[in-house]
Amino acid sequence: MSVSWDIFCSVVDNYGDIGVTWRLARQLVAEHNQEVRLFVDDWVSFTRIHPEAAPEASTQRLLGVEVHHWTSEWPDILRPADVVIEAFGCPLPAVYVEAMACRTVQPLWINLEYLSAEAWVEDCHGLASPQPNGLKKFFFFPGFTAGTGGLLREHGLLERRQTFRMSTVERDAFLVQLGVSVRPGERLFSLFSYEMPSLHDWLDELTKSAEPVLLLIPEGRVLGNVARWAGYDRLMPGDVYHRRQLRIHIIPFRQQDDYDRLLWCCDFNAARGEESFIRAQWAGQPFIWHIYPQDKRAHMLKLDAFLDRYLVGLSPAAGQATRVLWHAWNGEGSLGQAWREWMPYVGELTAHAESWCARQAEHNDLASALVHFHVERLSYSA
Structure with missing residues (x-):
């Protein structure tokens, strides 16, 4: 089943943040047949890790991913996706969050956390955080155990x-x-x-x-x-x-x-x-x-x-x-x-x-774990 995903990346650590989200976006498209939009605020960093990107284009499709240069002038015509990922806690545009709350079927809102091997991660993985507007945000932790979201690893x-x-x-x-x-x-x-x-x-x-x-x-x-x-x-x-x-x-x-x-x-x-x-x-x-x-x-x-x-x-x-x-x-x-x-x-x-x-x-890879988490939430809601 094809599902729409919006991934937001605010680059902090040069290439680490965009590196993770770009790999994830590519894998969701190539291996899980998902529809993915990636919003990144640092266009220079993105074009370094993917030189085929046109530096002057604000929106382009690359390897099946619709990539947007995320600026302060947010286009409020964009409809929120079925799954929304804020990578590493980056704040989403306020108008986008408002649109999320107005959807007939609320999107699955995921805060994709930084990788950690600390023991407390398993206890927090998958927990929901109710928001003032009625939405829920879920914490999703990559990690090194079966009780976490696993690591990015492409098939083969x-x-x-x-x-x-x-x-x-x-x-x-x-x-x-x-x-x-x-x-x-x-x-x-x-x-x-x-x-x-x-x-x-x-x-x-x-x-x-x-x-x-x-x-x-x-x-x-x-x-x-x-x-x-x-x-x-x-x-x-x-x-x-x-x-x-x-x-x-x-x-x-x-x-x-x-x-x-x-x-x-x-x-x-x-x-x-x-x-x-x-x-x-x-x-x-x-x-x-x-x-x-x-x-x-x-x-x-x-x-x-x-x-x-x-x-x-x-x-x-x-x-x-x-x-x-x-x-x-x-x-x-x-x-x-x-x-x-x-x-x-x-x-x-x-x-x-x-x-x-x-x-x-032997553990599930991060992209597969995210897709499975969405399916589980759909089953739970039904």
């Missing part, structure tokens, strides 16, 4: 990843598209993070690696830290820097499907925020998370909540080394020392990353 994603990894030709062709040439024996790492004052400690350690390392860095906020370490004013896509065992190659910012392939190419991935954090997990390789910083260290509680789940099954030594490294990566501890103490467990952590990926794939 892990099979496509495996096929890509097994094809040397396909992998090499992709790297050639990036302008990357891999030397014999090099291990591939990727780095996508926020600004990191302590990054120089990690880069110093990579120059002393037992095996040569090729570090692939999509253009982004961390480039200033990398440039200062390398002694440059700035670094641009195409630039290559070499010091001892480390080569650094700056690559252009990639659209989402290409970013997945980049992660699949690498032996280790550094991710940030929410969207790339999830994709690094589906890559099935050791990874690290640069979590979005919050006041009063609230982000570190979320980091540890995830680690409490993720480290289950590892040896105590590997688990402790991973926790120390993740804390250091997020500004708490000596990053160079943490990396040295983590490296002996890479083999165990590689197997663990694939096992974690497989266990998460």
Whole structure:
């Protein structure tokens, strides 16, 4: 059954918010035959992750999704959809909410929350919040357990990843598209993070690696830290820097499907925020998370909540080394020392990353969970 969906995205974290909502919108159309409109207020960020978008058009259809540039001049002629998603608590236009309340059949109003591994999420997932105008808003939490909404995962994603990894030709062709040439024996790492004052400690350690390392860095906020370490004013896509065992190659910012392939190419991935954090997990390789910083260290509680789940099954030594490294990566501890103490467990952590990926794939994916939630609400109303 085709249902209409309106998804609202107010971009806060550069590409994380729009990255999640754009993947979700695409999947609802491609895999569930839904009618989806995506409203995004930051058109520049959207066109970065989907370059095929026309920068001058305020409304366009892309991959089956009707995408709107959401501005303060809201077109009140738009009729609210059957399902309305406010992504990450972004406030909806007042005139739109009024129109929602006037519908004969009230829409399903969902507040799609940020991803969290904290225990309280299961208790709040799916709860209703009555609104003054008679509508109900439901809280929907992505997560890592069967009691949450799951993670974004397209159908056949892990099979496509495996096929890509097994094809040397396909992998090499992709790297050639990036302008990357891999030397014999090099291990591939990727780095996508926020600004990191302590990054120089990690880069110093990579120059002393037992095996040569090729570090692939999509253009982004961390480039200033990398440039200062390398002694440059700035670094641009195409630039290559070499010091001892480390080569650094700056690559252009990639659209989402290409970013997945980049992660699949690498032996280790550094991710940030929410969207790339999830994709690094589906890559099935050791990874690290640069979590979005919050006041009063609230982000570190979320980091540890995830680690409490993720480290289950590892040896105590590997688990402790991973926790120390993740804390250091997020500004708490000596990053160079943490990396040295983590490296002996890479083999165990590689197997663990694939096992974690497989266990998460046993849960329902986020798009399917949302569709099912709507069907359940229809049944409940009837």
